[in-house]
Amino acid sequence: MATMADVARSAGVSVATVSHVLNGTRPVSPGTRRAVLDAVDVLGYTPNTLARSLVTARTRSIGLAVSAISNPYFTEILQGVETAALDAGYGLLLADPHDDPLHEREVAQLLHERRVDGMIVAPSARPGELVGYLGRHAVPTVFLDRLIDPPGCGEGTDPAAGAPFFDQVCAESAEPTARLVTHLAGLGHRRIGLIAGLPGLSTTRERVTGYLDGLAAAGLAPDDRLLVPGNSESAGAERATAALLALPDPPTALVTANNAMTLGALRTLRRHGLSVPGDIALCCFDDFPWADLFSPRLTAVAQPGRELGALAVRLLLERLTEPTRPSRTVRLPCAFVHRTSCGCPEEPARPGATSGTVPSSVPEPLPEPPSEKGTTS
Numbered sequence: 001m002a003t004m005a006d007v008a009r010s011a012g013v014s015v016a017t018v019s020h021v022l023n024g025t026r027p028v029s030p031g032t033r034r035a036v037l038d039a040v041d042v043l044g045y046t047p048n049t050l051a052r053s054l055v056t057a058r059t060r061s062i063g064l065a066v067s068a069i070s071n072p073y074f075t076e077i078l079q080g081v082e083t084a085a086l087d088a089g090y091g092l093l094l095a096d097p098h099d100d101p102l103h104e105r106e107v108a109q110l111l112h113e114r115r116v117d118g119m120i121v122a123p124s125a126r127p128g129e130l131v132g133y134l135g136r137h138a139v140p141t142v143f144l145d146r147l148i149d150p151p152g153c154g155e156g157t158d159p160a161a162g163a164p165f166f167d168q169v170c171a172e173s174a175e176p177t178a179r180l181v182t183h184l185a186g187l188g189h190r191r192i193g194l195i196a197g198l199p200g201l202s203t204t205r206e207r208v209t210g211y212l213d214g215l216a217a218a219g220l221a222p223d224d225r226l227l228v229p230g231n232s233e234s235a236g237a238e239r240a241t242a243a244l245l246a247l248p249d250p251p252t253a254l255v256t257a258n259n260a261m262t263l264g265a266l267r268t269l270r271r272h273g274l275s276v277p278g279d280i281a282l283c284c285f286d287d288f289p290w291a292d293l294f295s296p297r298l299t300a301v302a303q304p305g306r307e308l309g310a311l312a313v314r315l316l317l318e319r320l321t322e323p324t325r326p327s328r329t330v331r332l333p334c335a336f337v338h339r340t341s342c343g344c345p346e347e348p349a350r351p352g353a354t355s356g357t358v359p360s361s362v363p364e365p366l367p368e369p370p371s372e373k374g375t376t377s
Contacts, residue, residue: 002043010039023060023089061091062316063111063119066144067099072288073259073305074122077144080309081120088317090117097124099198099232105129112139118316120144125200134166140319142312143168147202147329167315168329169308173206173285174213176301176334177255180283181214183299183336184253187343189281190220193251195230195240195261204232207257207285226251230261237264245272252280253342259286262298277343287337297339304332 004022008015013032020026021036028036039045062085066074078094085092093111097104101124108130111119118140123130127148134141147168177194184192194211197204208227215222225247230237237256241264244251256262262284269276276282276296284291287302311330319325340346 002045006043007036007039007045010043011035059115059117060089061093061116062313063093063095063116065095065097065104065107065111065119066122067097071260073286073303076305077309080306081313084310084313088313099124101126101129105133108133112137117320120312120316122146123148125198138165140316140323141166142316144308144312145170145203149202165319165323166327167319169312169315170331171303171308171334172331173203174210176336177207177210177285178214178217179336180255180301181211182218183342184281184283185218185220187281189253191226191249191251192253192255193226193228193244195228195237195254195256195265197230197232197257199229204257211255230257230264232258232260234260234264237261238268241265241268254280254282256284259284259288262286276341281343282341292339296341299339299342300337302335302337307332
């Protein structure tokens with residue numbers, strides 16, 4: 001069986017250089033790195049990960065706990081996490097907490113017992129048990145997509161170092177939702193409904209805030225009957241849409257707060273024989289791969305899923321390198337993807353476009369928020 005020393009002789013470098021290449025512990029020139037990796041391939045060298053973890057107290061593995069992995073949004077996040085982790089030489093252990101507060105705590109314990117170096121978690125609406133476990137055991141953690149408040153304080157503080165060790169990364173939610181509402185109001189709609197997400201989630205709170213901000217910006221008075229929870233799921237959105245349609249004065253436009261609820265809303269509208277946007281306009285938070293193939297094509301807010309996943313890995317690796325640095329909450333901007341479900345006409349074909357094809361939508365950037373916000377206790 002080939003050893004690290006064999007790889008070093010074959011590549012014409014020192015054992016230390018081989019170690020730096022394989023562990024990513026120090027920059028190495030591209031030529032040297034290529035020589036080492038070629039020697040590894042030729043000799044069939046396999047690093048002894050177990051032995052290395054006993055020496056370094058690191059397993060070079062990351063635990064990822066996100067619910068609804070089949071959701072295209074979380075699938076994009078997973079791809080971003082996996083790519084960034086592999087690029088950094090880390091493996092990934094994946095678990096689905098099913099948005100259940102008790103189960104997510106058990107998932108965190110299971111990943112911790114597998115000796116992951118840190119975790120990336122999309123917390124549930126009631127993450128107290130989870131945060132308490134991570135805090136007691138001082139597990140380096142990045143909260144993804146959904147924020148806890150306040151981060152890095154109380155149970156989320158490293159009891160040994162006395163410093164916060166939780167970081168957070170998410171997309172902007174309030175301003176993009178307000179943008180959808182003002183867009184619909186600009187088209188003449190005065191009764192705009194929101195099918196909101198699961199109560200307790202930070203994304204739900206922020207999108208409701210954005211909805212109310214959008215109404216205010218358009219000079220429209222809020223109507224509590226037009227704000228209905230869809231619980232972040234398709235079935236919940238079906239019920240919510242039916243309730244809105246049953247009002248004496250139903251909305252003429254809808255905003256759905258995630259892609260699962262968009263599908264539920266469309267299902268109910270079709271069941272009631274209503275067309276979009278002829279009978280009711282629709283805008284949605286969350287773009288997804290086939291939104292451009294619907295008839296009509298869905299006007300949506302697109303979140304940067306892959307970028308969020310990659311950023312979460314970067315923050316976690318920085319936390320592992322510098323355990324006592326202040327916690328950070330980083331938000332990324334979304335994009336407004338203008339299509340036709342809002343009631344706007346189809347964009348004209350672009351010069352050079354093939355006859356008969358549907359022109360692709362170009363995401364229009366939303367105003368840039370502050371890229372990074374420090375947190376305080």
